[in-house]
Amino acid sequence: MSAKAATLEGRIRQQWDQLSSHEQRLADVLLAAPGQLAMNTATELAHSAGVSKATTTRFFRHLGYESYDAARRQAREMQSSGSPLYLQALPGDSTLASLMQQHLEKEIANLVNSYRMLDSGQLQQAVSAIAQARRIVVMGWRHSQTIAQLIYRDLVHIHPDVRLLPRPGDSLAEHFAALDRQDVVICVGLRRRMPALEAAMSVLAGREVPMLYIADVLSGKPARHAQWVVRCHTDSNLIFDSTTALSGVCNLLCSLVAREMGKTSNDYLAQVETLHQLLDEFE
Numbered sequence: 001m002s003a004k005a006a007t008l009e010g011r012i013r014q015q016w017d018q019l020s021s022h023e024q025r026l027a028d029v030l031l032a033a034p035g036q037l038a039m040n041t042a043t044e045l046a047h048s049a050g051v052s053k054a055t056t057t058r059f060f061r062h063l064g065y066e067s068y069d070a071a072r073r074q075a076r077e078m079q080s081s082g083s084p085l086y087l088q089a090l091p092g093d094s095t096l097a098s099l100m101q102q103h104l105e106k107e108i109a110n111l112v113n114s115y116r117m118l119d120s121g122q123l124q125q126a127v128s129a130i131a132q133a134r135r136i137v138v139m140g141w142r143h144s145q146t147i148a149q150l151i152y153r154d155l156v157h158i159h160p161d162v163r164l165l166p167r168p169g170d171s172l173a174e175h176f177a178a179l180d181r182q183d184v185v186i187c188v189g190l191r192r193r194m195p196a197l198e199a200a201m202s203v204l205a206g207r208e209v210p211m212l213y214i215a216d217v218l219s220g221k222p223a224r225h226a227q228w229v230v231r232c233h234t235d236s237n238l239i240f241d242s243t244t245a246l247s248g249v250c251n252l253l254c255s256l257v258a259r260e261m262g263k264t265s266n267d268y269l270a271q272v273e274t275l276h277q278l279l280d281e282f283e
Helices: 008-018 021-032 042-049 053-062 068-080 096-117 120-132 143-155 195-206 221-225 244-261 263-279
Strands: 136-139 162-165 184-189 211-216 228-232
Touching: 008 021, 008 068, 021 042, 021 053, 042 053, 053 068, 096 228, 096 244, 120 184, 120 211, 120 228, 120 244, 136 143, 143 162, 143 184, 143 244, 184 195, 195 211, 195 221, 211 221, 211 244, 228 244, 244 263
Parallel strands: 136 162, 136 184, 184 211, 211 228
Antiparallel strands: none
């Protein structure tokens, strides 16, 4: 079986023609929301699909799993990795008002828990290093770059040399070659991290470039390369991970850097504002 077909949905599509009508009914339920497999027992899953438990057992054996538990372990690993496909649930009876309230409560909890996890001593060290850095590089891939862009957008107003990586058309090496202990790299690594992140951080660590790593609670292997690590809660009741706490913590970080830089940041921001007016860039 190919690596691509090793996932639940890949196995189902590969074996579809060999499944009985009852097994196909179960397959339809799982394809609609594979995350059910991580949360339900075999009996519960059989009930939701309207088939027998024996059918459920045969179904997973036909797909090549040793047991139902083996399939459920794989589904839980996919959930832990942050796969939206495995995080979504079947449509329920919850009203929109109920979903909105649950979402709000989860967002508030993420904010509170993330701020409680902050180590003020470590945060101050990172802020001081960023404020004193010759050059600041902010780095992230995929949805992590969305958060990296927030940081870049704030810091570029107060520091004369801030760069966002990766950049279209450039290699990382073309930027890394100029970095050393005088610089700071802020790395963002949310779950479903790309291997390129750890590879880049490993190279930067070898060059003794100080790094701040901003991640979810399960920060993963890249954390070992960073001098400072900030972990944020990203749990959600719905399909997509929350970025509320990340946005708040990044806003705090950049604001503290501006405060640490004091007159230097104010003078630079004043120059930027003057040029905005000369260029007539805003309404």
